[in-house]
Amino acid sequence: MDKHLLERSLTAVDLPDDGLTVRFYEILFERYPAVQPMFRRDTKLQAEMLRTAIVSVIDNLDDGEWLTSNLGSLGRRHSEMGVTPxxxxxxxxxxxxxxxxxxxDxxxxxxxxxxxxxxxxxSSLMLAGYPDGVPR
Structure with missing residues (x-):
């Protein structure tokens, strides 16, 4: 994985006030409205948490143990919310x-x-954290 390209491209699109992740949720809900009820929290708070997670993953891209542990744990939590592949x-x-x-441009x-x-x-690391395997 090209960590430098990921960092550089994230810097280019990381808008103030979590604008990237706010826009992400707008697009997600436009294209996949069926998932919106899964988000009980304020989307602004969700956008902040997602941005933090993205930055953390990029910061720890060279630490396989951190990625496996943290993303597996995050996957377990997502499995409890009914997130499917x-x-x-x-x-x-x-x-x-x-x-x-x-x-x-x-x-x-x-x-x-x-x-x-x-x-x-x-996604693969998160799905690996599902307790009973990946749901179908």
Missing amino acids: PMYDAVGECMIAAMAEIGG DWTPEMSAAWTEALTAV
Whole structure:
């Protein structure tokens, strides 16, 4: 994984006031309205937590033990909320869409590819944390 490209591209689209993750949730709910009831919290708070998680993952990208432990734990919590594998795909799609929208002409196919790889890896580690295996 190209950590430098991930950091550089995140810096380019990381808007003030969690604007990237706020826009992500707007896109997610537009494209996948069925998931919105799963979000009982204020979306602004959810956006803050998501931004913190993204930055933490990038900061610890070279620490496999940290990633496995923390993302596995996060996956267990998501399993309790009923998150299914297709929802992870939707999240990746909508996050990259938000990044590309904010990045505009400066967003490149290489950035999309790097984030697709990273978000797929994150999803895999989270799904590995599901207590009874991945739901179908």
